[in-house]
Amino acid sequence: MKCVTPASPIHERLRLELQRRIVSGEWAPGDRVPSEASLREEFGVSRGPVRQALAALRTAGLISGGQGRQAVVLDGAVPQPFDAFLSFTEWTRATGRTPGQRTVELARRPADAIAAGRLDCEPGDPVVQVLRVRTADGVVTMLERATFIWEAGRLLLDQDLDSASIFDTLRGHGLHFVRARHEIDAIGADATDAAHLGVPVGSPLLRERRVSYTPDGRAVEAADDRYLPGLTSFLIENSSHNPVPLTRGAAS
Amino acid sequence: MKCVTPASPIHERLRLELQRRIVSGEWAPGDRVPSEASLREEFGVSRGPVRQALAALRTAGLISGGQGRQAVVLDGAVPQPFDAFLSFTEWTRATGRTPGQRTVELARRPADAIAAGRLDCEPGDPVVQVLRVRTADGVVTMLERATFIWEAGRLLLDQDLDSASIFDTLRGHGLHFVRARHEIDAIGADATDAAHLGVPVGSPLLRERRVSYTPDGRAVEAADDRYLPGLTSFLIENSSHNPVPLTRGAAS
DNA sequence: CAAGTGAAGTTGTATAGATAAGTGGCGCCG
DNA sequence: CGGCGCCACTTATCTATACAACTTCACTTG
Numbered sequence: 057m058k059c060v061t062p063a064s065p066i067h068e069r070l071r072l073e074l075q076r077r078i079v080s081g082e083w084a085p086g087d088r089v090p091s092e093a094s095l096r097e098e099f100g101v102s103r104g105p106v107r108q109a110l111a112a113l114r115t116a117g118l119i120s121g122g123q124g125r126q127a128v129v130l131d132g133a134v135p136q137p138f139d140a141f142l143s144f145t146e147w148t149r150a151t152g153r154t155p156g157q158r159t160v161e162l163a164r165r166p167a168d169a170i171a172a173g174r175l176d177c178e179p180g181d182p183v184v185q186v187l188r189v190r191t192a193d194g195v196v197t198m199l200e201r202a203t204f205i206w207e208a209g210r211l212l213l214d215q216d217l218d219s220a221s222i223f224d225t226l227r228g229h230g231l232h233f234v235r236a237r238h239e240i241d242a243i244g245a246d247a248t249d250a251a252h253l254g255v256p257v258g259s260p261l262l263r264e265r266r267v268s269y270t271p272d273g274r275a276v277e278a279a280d281d282r283y284l285p286g287l288t289s290f291l292i293e294n295s296s297h298n299p300v301p302l303t304r305g306a307a308s
Numbered sequence: 309m310k311c312v313t314p315a316s317p318i319h320e321r322l323r324l325e326l327q328r329r330i331v332s333g334e335w336a337p338g339d340r341v342p343s344e345a346s347l348r349e350e351f352g353v354s355r356g357p358v359r360q361a362l363a364a365l366r367t368a369g370l371i372s373g374g375q376g377r378q379a380v381v382l383d384g385a386v387p388q389p390f391d392a393f394l395s396f397t398e399w400t401r402a403t404g405r406t407p408g409q410r411t412v413e414l415a416r417r418p419a420d421a422i423a424a425g426r427l428d429c430e431p432g433d434p435v436v437q438v439l440r441v442r443t444a445d446g447v448v449t450m451l452e453r454a455t456f457i458w459e460a461g462r463l464l465l466d467q468d469l470d471s472a473s474i475f476d477t478l479r480g481h482g483l484h485f486v487r488a489r490h491e492i493d494a495i496g497a498d499a500t501d502a503a504h505l506g507v508p509v510g511s512p513l514l515r516e517r518r519v520s521y522t523p524d525g526r527a528v529e530a531a532d533d534r535y536l537p538g539l540t541s542f543l544i545e546n547s548s549h550n551p552v553p554l555t556r557g558a559a560s
Numbered sequence: 561c562a563a564g565t566g567a568a569g570t571t572g573t574a575t576a577g578a579t580a581a582g583t584g585g586c587g588c589c590g
Numbered sequence: 591c592g593g594c595g596c597c598a599c600t601t602a603t604c605t606a607t608a609c610a611a612c613t614t615c616a617c618t619t620g
Contacts, residue, residue, distance in 0.1 A: 065573060091600060102575045107601090117489075117553045120525065123601050124582030130525070133555050138548040140556070147556055234548045237369070237384075241541035242494035242514035260512030262494035273372050273380060289493035289560065292544070293553035296390040296486045300552045301369045301545035303385050304392070304399055317603060343570060354605045359571090375571050376612030 067105035070095075071112045078118050079134055089119055089127035115300070117293035133291055142233055142268055144200065144281075145221040148192045156191035159217045160252060164209065171203045174267050174278040184209020186217065189252050197287055199252050201280040208276050231276065235269040240290055249282055260285050319357035322347075323364045330370050331386055341371055341379035367552070369545030385543055394485055394520055396452065396533075397473040400444045408443035411469045412504060416461065423455045426519050426530040436461020438469065441504050449539055451504050453532040460528045483528065487521040491560065492542055501534055512537050 074095075077083045090098070095106045110127060113119045117132035140147040148155035164184050172179040183203050190198045202222070204212065211229050212222060223233075244258040253261070262283040267275050292302055326347075329335045342350070347358045362379060365371045368387040373379035392399040400407035416436050424431040435455050442450045454474070456464065463481050464474060475485075496510040505513070514535040519527050544554055 067573080093600080104574060104576095108573090115553060117487075120487075121601080122523070122582080123580095123603095124584085124599085126583085126600065128525075132553075133557070135553060136555050138546065141546055141554065151557070234374075235369075235372070236546045238544040238546060238554075239541050240492055240514075240544070242512045242535070242537045244512045244537070258512075259510065260494045260496045262492075271374055271377075273382070283494070285494045285496070287558065289491050289557060290542075291555040291557055292490040292492070294390065294393055294488045294490060300554075301367055301384075301387060302393065302490075302552075303388050303543040305385065305403070305541060305543055306539065319603080345570080356604060356606095360603095362571095373571075374612085375610095376569085376614085378570065378613085 065105075066099075066101055067108035067112075070099060070101070070105055070109035073099075074109055074113060075116075075118065075135075078113075078129055083129050085129050085131040087129045089121075089129060091126060111298070115298040117295075122297070132293060138234075139223070141238070142236060142266075142277075143221060143223040144190045144198065145223065151192075153192040154194075155221075156194060157218055158189045158191075159186065160189060161185070161187040162212065162217060164206075164213065167203070171278060175203065175205050175275045177205060177275075182206045182209075184212055186212065186222070187248075188217065195287070196253060196284065198281055198283045199249055201282075203278045205274075205276055226276075232270065233268040233276065234271045237267050237269075239265045243282070245282070253282070253284055255284070262288060264290075317357075318353055319360035319364075322351060322353070322357055322361035326361055326365060327368075327370065327387075330365070330381055335381050337381050337383035339381045341373075341381060343378060363550070366547070367545075367550040369547075374549070384545065391475070393490070394488060394518075394529075395473060395475040396442045396450065397475065403444075405444040406446075407473075408446060409470055410441045410443075411438065412441060413437070413439040414464070414469060416458075416465065419455070423530060426527065427455065427457050428527045429457060434458045434461075436464055438464070438474070439500075440469065444539075447539070448505060448536065450533055450535045451501055453534075455530045457526075457528055478528075484522065485520040485528065486523045489519050489521075491517045495534070497534070505534070505536055507536070514540060514542075516542075 083089065089110070092103055092106050092110070096103055099106070110119065110121065114121055114127070116135040117130060118135070119127045119129055121127035136147070136150060140150045145155045162184070164182055166180045167175065167177060167183045169179050171183055172181065175183065183205060186200070186202045188200045189196060190200055208226055208231055211225060215225055241263055243261055243263045245253065245255050245261050247257060249255070249261060250257045250259070262285055264281045264283070266279045266281070268277040269275055292300065294300055294302060335341065341362070344355055344358050344362070348355055351358070362371065362373065366373055369382060369384035370387070371379045371381055388399070388402055392402045397407045414436070416434055418432045419427065419429060419435045421431050423435055424433065427435065435457060438452070438454045440452045441448060442452055460478055460483055463477060467477055493515055495513055495515045497505065497507050497513050499509055501507070501513060502509045514537055516533045516535070518531045518533070520529040521527055544552065546552055546554060
């Protein structure tokens with residue numbers, strides 16, 4: 057009899073098991089994580105996968121560690137899966153709330169220079185733009201401006217975007233995302249933001265601009281999401297040992 | 309004859325060499341990275357270090373890759389060292405600008421409940437608070453509110469903060485930071501922000517709240533930095549393959 | 561000419577063993 | 591009783607090998 061997820065490699069299953077023990081409280085913050093040798097023996101695997109699993113937990117900020125120093129459980133935030141960063145729907149569900157949406161606009165139009173640059177296509181190429189108000193538990197949270205290349209966007213034109221998740225739709229057509237680049241800054245609300253988010257023009261919004269890529273490196277979606285302040289924030293763990301691809305730069 | 313940095317392990321030196329080839333343009337975006345076997349032969353090392361170096365470049369967003377698919381150079385942003393995220397001075401210099409500062413306030417006072425919670429100490433414990441306006445090439449960029457536990461803050465009381473970097477000072481006393489937690493959101497300027505940044509009350513600011521930790525896990529600095537919009541943004545690379553400790557959550 | 565096949569190349573994963581380097585604790589000695 | 595040094599334990603790094611899974615491309619075949 058086969059397991060339900062026979063494809064997942066050993067180190068991944070190991071990481072999930074250890075993560076479960078941490079978030080379930082079985083291993084409390086401050087406890088010492090068993091040594092690599094113990095884990096090797098307990099799970100009957102080689103040292104490689106054990107180290108991979110521990111390294112993943114360390115970059116996630118769940119445990120500490122260092123040469124000669126046994127790892128200790130930290131009181132970090134629970135890590136979110138990659139999908140939770142691409143899809144408002146996934147994120148809202150992952151945090152135990154109910155996502156909602158109201159589509160303001162869904163249009164096919166030629167790409168302007170900015171969108172073309174971000175999506176790595178030619179200005180004038182057809183793209184699909186979506187403007188949606190997103191809610192969590194009925195509370196207006198964010199205004200989403202998303203631009204898709206034609207190959208992906210055309211799949212959305214005949215969809216009821218008020219009831220389906222865009223990412224579920226694209227996934228159903230075999231379009232997966234494996235990489236994304238996020239740029240976060242603050243901006244004053246413009247007339248459109250103000251009208252749909254119910255705030256005065258110029259009031260502060262948290263902006264996340266994102267470009268999502270498929271496995272073969274093509275940019276498929278460029279988003280400009282604007283969050284109402286006080287409801288949402290971004291959390292990043294950082295360490296000299298396991299650097300994360302985080303950059304503070306000049307605004308573009 | 310010994311190399312200047314004989315301590316750095318092979319995979320690290322390998323990563324730096326490959327990174328140099330990428331940022332120098334020797335390998336242009338779109339080029340295919342040599343296969344692991346080629347690199348193994350060229351540098352005369354085993355496959356392990358090669359894979360570690362490539363993995364580091366992948367999490368930094370410099371190259372792509374996947375099972376069976378040869379890696380390709382991406383047009384990513386140059387990664388910043390860990391220190392550039394703790395010190396405005398380091399960051400400004402790393403981006404080729406000249407840092408400046410004007411200290412508004414430097415005071416010892418008892419910790420309030422919020423600071424105590426973030427620094428993991430008792431309310432009423434003495435802490436040192438610094439309020440500084442930071443400039444880059446003479447342009448007002450950010451208002452920095454930093455709170456230090458007494459052990460670190462007392463080292464700053466007799467310093468001329470307008471000329472020295474706080475982190476250089478602390479480093480000189482053996483206080484190193486190896487881990488930090490950043491929370492990023494947007495907020496309207498309060499009266500203090502408005503006065504020192506030269507904007508109206510309520511205008512949008514990008515806020516970064518940060519707690520920095522020493523190797524033994526003690527919180528030493530809690531900062532609340534507020535950036536003028538349009539000058540600064542945060543960039544994060546994200547992939548399903550190499551997840552980063554990034555969380556989108558409810559604002560605290 | 562299009563579609564399917566298969567081989568070669570490449571990356572992902574796992575195992576085993578060896579050495580280096582750092583931590584922590586224990587006991588010895590002053 | 592305090593300080594110092596030694597030693598067991600743990601983690602970091604590197605090597606070598608093997609197999610699995612995937613991509614790509616040339617080639618065959620209908």
